[in-house]
Amino acid sequence: MAGTRRQSASARHDDARSAVRGRRRKRSRARLVLVTALSLLVLVTAGVGWIYLRLxxxxxxxxxxxxxxxxxxxxxxxxxNVLVIGSDARTGGNSDLGGGDKSDVGRSDTAFLLHIYADHQHAVAVSIPRDTLVDIPPCRLPDGSWSKTQTNTIFNGAYSMGQTAxxxxxxxxxxVEKLTGLRVDHTVVVDFKGFSELTKxxxxxxxxxxxDIYQRDLNPNRTTRGKLLFAKGEQKVAGQQALDYVRIRHGIGDGSDIGRIKRQQAFVASLIKKVKSDGLTPTKLLPLADAATRSMTVDPGLGSADKLLSFAMTMKDIDLHNTKFVTVPWRYQGARIAIVEPDAHALWAALKVDRTIDGTDASSKEAGGKAPDETASAAPSAAADEAFSGDGIDVAVHNGTTVTGLAADAALTLKDHGFTVTGTATAGRQDHSTTVIEYGPGQEDRAKTVARLFPDAELRAAATTGIDVILGRDYADNPAATASAEPASVPAEVADGARSADDDLCADLSYG
Structure with missing residues (x-):
């Protein structure tokens, strides 16, 4: 009996010890899981920190x-609005890819203004040809002084202002802000090396x-055709070959910069398609960001990894069809390119109010992609209470003030009333207080018809063959005089020439 009691006591003691050992094993396992989790967290955090530090x-x-x-x-x-500049600066190893002197002045090889609509479902890139004639406003020079305004000079000259490498x-x-009247929120410069690495x-x-494309098509100074660089048709390119593709100008179409822009737009569209097909996952995005940032210069607003990546992620929901590429309305002016007004102004005005290429309202997610109200009437101009027509009357418009876009505004109003606008430009002086309408011999009656849209203007006979309107401060200060309907969409010529990121890769690749 006593032996039985001793065995029961021993068994209870063994059970107790087993329970303690079980609890200890559970606590050990729990501690192991916790330590492992914390270790992983530290490693992941350190890894992300290292990645952000690297970027x-x-x-x-x-x-x-x-x-x-x-x-x-x-x-x-x-x-x-994001201004993207392709730089052909030869510094930082870029001369190995693009050739040229390392100490040469930095130039802009290509540029486009990317407008990301407020709904974050649409985007459009507007290319500005480098030989476009524009006004370059005062710019800061390396010695801290500011340049004077330069009128009717090539757009590419702005990037070279100050003559630095x-x-x-x-x-x-x-x-670009002076030209478009749009605020540029960010500016990104990508050089040869960055572009090459990105494609790899x-x-x-x-x-x-x-x-087929040969070496002489890339370098017209060659005396021989050279070896074949690209065979006709579709192919995949990366690194130096990708750079050669976007730089080809001669040997395709009329050899113009306009044709090269078309191929550059097709290339960027294809690059976007590739990135989106791979997926914007961390394993894909971070190597992409690393390659891009190593040869990228940005404005201070994008000067950190988190800002840059956060900004990139805001565009992840824009599908390929809603990603458009267009070129600013243009025409040849000798060997240079002139901007066509009022078409260009209509394009900038549409972007300002977040109207897409087809006129859809993309000003917010709540807009629901509404099309414009076709029945909306234009605001009346100052002298539009009586119907009249400017049919058959040619008018040139000059901005005699410092107010951006004023000549384009007036040109739209004139066109709305049937006048033919032969061109817009900046006047020789920009301190005109009163609008002046100058007319040549036999043009007085027509000038009076023009004056119905500018009731406070001074009519003046001049040594000119047509009719010139020089806008003064009175026009800028009179909202009723400048009132005209904002366009519901961009001009038809621009919309018809738009490229979507999902378009046929081989379509519309040259001009002329």
């Missing part, structure tokens, strides 16, 4: 000191050539 170390910014104080209103548009992106930004990271980009 942040890659990013170079240009000084905001060169950005003008005289800028368009930031609240005027709900969308965002790295170029002047702030001056290009000032020029994505595994190459699919392109199409309208014909």
């Amino acid at each position: 942040g170390g890659n990013i170079e910014t240009f000084s905001s000191d060169g950005i003008s104080d005289d800028r368009p209103d930031a609240a005027a548009s709900k969308g965002e 790295k170029g002047n992106p702030a001056c290009t930004q000032n020029t 990271v994505v595994g190459g980009v699919q392109v199409c050539l309208p014909q």
